[in-house]
Amino acid sequence: MTGSFASPSADATVSPQLFAPGLLATVLDGFNVWKGLLTLFIAAVIYDQFKYHYYKGSIVGPAYKFPFMGPFLQSVNPKFHEYKAKWDSGDLSCVSVFHKFVVIASTRDMSRKIFNSPGYVKPCVVDAAHKLLGKTNWVFLDGKDHVDYRKGLNGLFTRQALSLYLPRAEEVFNDYFKRFLEKSTANNFQPTPWMPEFRELMCALSCRTFVGYYMPDETIQKIADDYYLITAALELVNFPIILPYTKTWYGKKAADMVLEEFSKCAAKSKARMAAGGDISCIMDAWVKAQLDSAKYREKIAKGIQVDSSEKPSQVLRDFTDFEIAQTVFTFLFASQDATSAASTWLFQLMADRPDILDKVREENLSIRNGDPTVPLSMDLLDNLPYTRAVVKETLRYRPPVIMVPYLVKKDFPISEKVTVSKGSMIIPSVWPACHDEEAYPNADSFDPDRWITGTAEQQSKNWLVFGTGPHYCLGQTYAQLSLMGMIGKASMEMDWEHTSTPKSEDIKVFATIFPQDDCLLNFRPRA
Numbered sequence: 001m002t003g004s005f006a007s008p009s010a011d012a013t014v015s016p017q018l019f020a021p022g023l024l025a026t027v028l029d030g031f032n033v034w035k036g037l038l039t040l041f042i043a044a045v046i047y048d049q050f051k052y053h054y055y056k057g058s059i060v061g062p063a064y065k066f067p068f069m070g071p072f073l074q075s076v077n078p079k080f081h082e083y084k085a086k087w088d089s090g091d092l093s094c095v096s097v098f099h100k101f102v103v104i105a106s107t108r109d110m111s112r113k114i115f116n117s118p119g120y121v122k123p124c125v126v127d128a129a130h131k132l133l134g135k136t137n138w139v140f141l142d143g144k145d146h147v148d149y150r151k152g153l154n155g156l157f158t159r160q161a162l163s164l165y166l167p168r169a170e171e172v173f174n175d176y177f178k179r180f181l182e183k184s185t186a187n188n189f190q191p192t193p194w195m196p197e198f199r200e201l202m203c204a205l206s207c208r209t210f211v212g213y214y215m216p217d218e219t220i221q222k223i224a225d226d227y228y229l230i231t232a233a234l235e236l237v238n239f240p241i242i243l244p245y246t247k248t249w250y251g252k253k254a255a256d257m258v259l260e261e262f263s264k265c266a267a268k269s270k271a272r273m274a275a276g277g278d279i280s281c282i283m284d285a286w287v288k289a290q291l292d293s294a295k296y297r298e299k300i301a302k303g304i305q306v307d308s309s310e311k312p313s314q315v316l317r318d319f320t321d322f323e324i325a326q327t328v329f330t331f332l333f334a335s336q337d338a339t340s341a342a343s344t345w346l347f348q349l350m351a352d353r354p355d356i357l358d359k360v361r362e363e364n365l366s367i368r369n370g371d372p373t374v375p376l377s378m379d380l381l382d383n384l385p386y387t388r389a390v391v392k393e394t395l396r397y398r399p400p401v402i403m404v405p406y407l408v409k410k411d412f413p414i415s416e417k418v419t420v421s422k423g424s425m426i427i428p429s430v431w432p433a434c435h436d437e438e439a440y441p442n443a444d445s446f447d448p449d450r451w452i453t454g455t456a457e458q459q460s461k462n463w464l465v466f467g468t469g470p471h472y473c474l475g476q477t478y479a480q481l482s483l484m485g486m487i488g489k490a491s492m493e494m495d496w497e498h499t500s501t502p503k504s505e506d507i508k509v510f511a512t513i514f515p516q517d518d519c520l521l522n523f524r525p526r527a
């Protein structure tokens with residue numbers, strides 16, 4: 001072929017080859033396939049764009065969607081300031097990632113409306129949660145099924161039940177505070193990121209409270225280590241299928257391991273409780289409730305007269321080891337990241353505000369008549385108003401769960417102008433309600449006194465830290481009491497220093513929120 005020919009088919013030496021029988025057909029076929037594919041692709045891009053605009057309507061959001069995946073790469077590594085920009089952009093804002101249209105509500109009232117509209121929405125946690133927890137998990141139940149299942153769990157979180165698990169918390173705190181001191185001594189009291197230590201402590205606290213000593217220390221350690229993989233898989237929106245060696249794949253493997261370990265614990269708890277053992281953990285309490293229900297049902301079936309006082313408050317069916325494991329896993333799933341975030345901020349804030357820490361210490365010593373070895377009890381925790389205020393203020397100032405994803409199950413008229421389409425994700429936000437200047441004057445300052453002498457306690461509509469409506473947090477009392485018990489004991493037993501960096505107050509989003517520098521601390525025993 002020479003350079004003087006504009007088209008190969010005009011080249012005398014090429015033309016005969018092109019017109020050879022069969023070759024033309026092949027080229028044309030190929031051309032049609034590619035052309036067809038290109039046409040399809042362009043049509044799909046236009047459809048994707050059109051669908052986005054149709055769903056978006058008057059909601060604030062990007063003018064165009066990056067074809068198909070939208071801001072997926074951004075959502076893989078979410079930044080707090082990006083969420084904040086969304087909240088500041090309007091009462092409702094939106095984004096579309098792959099197949100999901102996501103609406104974010106920023107105001108308190110819009111958020112409350114979503115939490116309280118079970119007829120239109122149901123929790124979807126995050127995309128990966130269905131894969132990790134199992135589609136049949138109780139947290140995805142809806143309506144009456146959810147209410148009924150939850151009734152059967154309420155008894156595990158009453159004050160009386162919680163008091164039975166307190167000794168487990170005490171043991172975990174003793175063990176981990178000793179480790180904190182050993183680690184700091186080994187580090188020559190150099191500041192070290194303590195966020196991973198708090199995650200481990202919280203994992204141990206959860207496992208011991210949920211399954212007592214049915215689980216050996218090594219397994220708790222393994223769960224604490226592998227839990228990172230589960231958290232890492234919890235992006236708001238994931239690639240729709242689990243591809244090998246991706247974050248969701250590793251997360252699923254870790255979740256399966258945890259489920260297997262909890263199943264083993266359930267078998268042990270059943271055997272021990274059937275032999276008349278005492279309740280030592282949440283799993284025991286649930287197994288005992290099932291055994292009591294079975295006895296009651298048996299008597300009724302045999303026609304035996306049963307006094308109404310003997311009827312369990314909830315008559316439960318029997319649950320398999322795996323079902324028990326699945327449910328206990330939801331407790332770990334719900335608590336691990338949130339309590340790790342809360343404890344990290346709590347220790348950081350206390351170190352930064354020694355005046356407040358002193359008051360916590362004083363209150364905790366005084367209620368124990370000066371003897372720091374007096375163990376935790378419900379009575380004792382009831383009489384720590386300042387420590388309670390510190391915990392509540394920490395949760396308000398740095399709410400661990402900043403947003404709660406819900407799924408729209410039928411077209412949802414959220415305002416006069418906007419109806420969010422079925423199948424969309426809709427997200428009530430917690431942070432803005434907790435930082436509302438009207439409800440909490442000077443909202444960006446940490447001030448526990450607002451819960452004692454101020455009006456914070458009256459702002460129940462803004463207190464969305466544990467959600468509201470039919471799915472409000474089942475563990476909220478337990479979580480707050482644990483944090484109070486932990487910081488009270490720590491204040492009496494240890495001194496700790498926070499090394500502030502320019503990133504200490506900046507927020508990192510890792511399912512929940514943490515200081516960006518992972519909280520540099522060192523601990524010393526109190527003389």
Ligand code: HEM
Binds near residue numbers: 467475478
């Ligand atoms: C500081 C710690 C915690 C925070 C900030 C927190 C926050 C939340 C939030 C915002 C929700 C969603 C509520 C809604 O949709 O209305 C929730 C649900 C839930 N939380 Fe917590 N949580 C914490 C600790 C715990 C703990 C320790 C447990 C278990 C022992 C727990 C168990 C649950 C469960 C089971 C649900 C789902 C309830 C349902 O769907 O009916 N949480 N939590």
